[in-house]
Amino acid sequence: MKIRLLLFFICTSFLGVAQNNIPIVERVDLSILEKGKIHKLWLSLGEDFQNKPITIPVFIAKGKEEGPVLGLTAAIHGNELNGIPIIHNIFENLDPSSLKGVLVAIPGLNPLAIDRNQREFIDGTDLNRIFPGKEHGNRSEQMAYQIGKKVISLFDYHIDLHTASFGRINSLYGRGDMNDSTLSTMLRLIEPDLIVSNKGKASFGTASGLTMRAYALSLGVKSITVEYGNPQVFQNDMIARGVSGIKNLMTHLGMLKGKVSIPVVENVCSKSYWIYTQEGGYLEVLVQLNQKVEEGEQIAVVKDSFGTIVQTYSAPESGIVVGKSTNPVAISGSRIIHLGVLTEK
Template sequence: MSNEKAQPFTLAGTQIMPGKRTIVEMPAAQLYTNTPLNIPVHVVHGKKPGPVLLVCAAIHGDELNGVEIIRRILQVASLRNLSGTLVAVPVVNVFGFIHKSRYLPDRRDLNRCFPGSETGSLGARMAYLFKNQVLDVCTHAIDLHTGAIYRSNVPQIRANLASEATAEMAQAFGVPLVLNSVLRDGTLREVAEANNIPVITYEAGEALRFEESCIRPGVRGVLNVMRHLGMLPPSKKPNPKVEPSVARSSMWVRAENDGVFRPMVGLGHRIKENQLLGRISSPFNSDEVDLISPCAGILVGRNNLPLVNEGEALFHIARFEEVKEVALQMKEFTANITESGPATEGEPPIAP
């Protein structure tokens, strides 16, 4: 191991010495009551040099699993042996977080505002600040998300696999499902990749919930990526090896009519072509419509709200070459998360 020493690290005008940690309060805006609104940024600066990893959550203010993932990561004892720097932002969209909302007060989606501008809308200004003060000092990034409100995602990584370093991070994270997703305009992911910062998105669970079955793999995943990047020493009791499968495509099955929706299949389960996925019925008569799967695959996302309108996205199905093997991996992965017990101290049990 090299004896090289890290240099001091500067974020948003605050200098952090090697081996120290701090919280930088980044002024985001003011509420109209004159109350200043900050984005707290945790910086753990290792004694030894290495990558600068950004881990951020709640860029959509109601997506909470990542907030808890970051809280647990910051308590991990091996951060004492960190090489490089961990920049952890539990809540990027502080406005949305306060209002339990995905959006900003002007109804904009912060994750469509990047790279932003100094003189634009509130969203553009926040995006500009975050990009310039935080993202630009990082070398790698993990963006933590959940499904939208009333929508659950099975733990999965989304990444632009055309970039080799990104694909390696996606692999290292260690969840079985990887979706090769195109970069959407205005996202943090797009602006990071455009600036040669490899970035992956972890999508797991539903907005406004804490889900242990999504939080635990998220904590493990971030630590796996940190080990892969050489920021942490190898684990003494390594997690079971997960060989992720990359979906060749994915599609949404939508509601064919308005009504009351009952799903018949669970998240992460294998779906066969022509399988009954659910039913939409009328609460006032016996009318009922079956929802039939147009393809085989794995159910990676699902609507949880029984009240649906025509056209609403209900089932997200990812398609794989070897769907049987992926289904098996999913089963093993889920069992392992449930049985392996807490990875960090003070974790609640996984309630059925």
């Protein structure tokens, strides 16, 4: 009996430690938080089967002076992790007493997927394709709805931090509408290898069907997506570049003291698309990230089980390699490269 009691106390206090004594809240009210401080909260976005809240970590640095609210969201795809240490690093080195405005960051927006090392939500749905979600919808629809209502609505400016998914690698690139002067400036300030200009408003054929970025834009939030490298890893170079770019943006917005000039980004793409295999076999991609390719240049070969080349692939038009497959095992319809078509100068 004594052992049982002891175990009970160890277990309950352990649960307390696991929560780090950080309060769990139903919603975030930025106006009631103390100025000049960093706040940590667990925000509830629903309940698990034991009626316990499904929570996301919310990091808030509230400056002493009024200013914009910049939101950072990382890992809406649960295997895209580089954004998490980018947020950790920014907060570790942030002095809220000299900050203007509010920085709100979610280092892990899709915890159930992160826990499972997977991209999709637990019902197999890509959360980033179903905004604004539904209040009374299925599991993923309710989650997207909660994120939209409780997180995205807090922001004036927003960066959604991603990486490539399994079997692929990415350059550090930004996605946003380069015809919008604010978004164009934001995209340049993060100092990407390249930018793919698009409105992010594509529908994906579902009832709701927006990306989180498109949903944010529909609320009037200035939102861009940035891809930071590779899945399921922490990459020091990507993390350092991510921190530097976001600090550039914060400085430009007047949140941090100092001056920043808007960098020139040479490689701006007016469109981009994936090229897929037609044959099955073993895929060897012959080009590197950020490599410029000419129309007709060989980009990949597919070999059969005996090592004989069964197909070669060439670039259908000139462009730059935004992302590429790293998985040699290909069936017909497997991704080869993500080709960006550069804007004519």
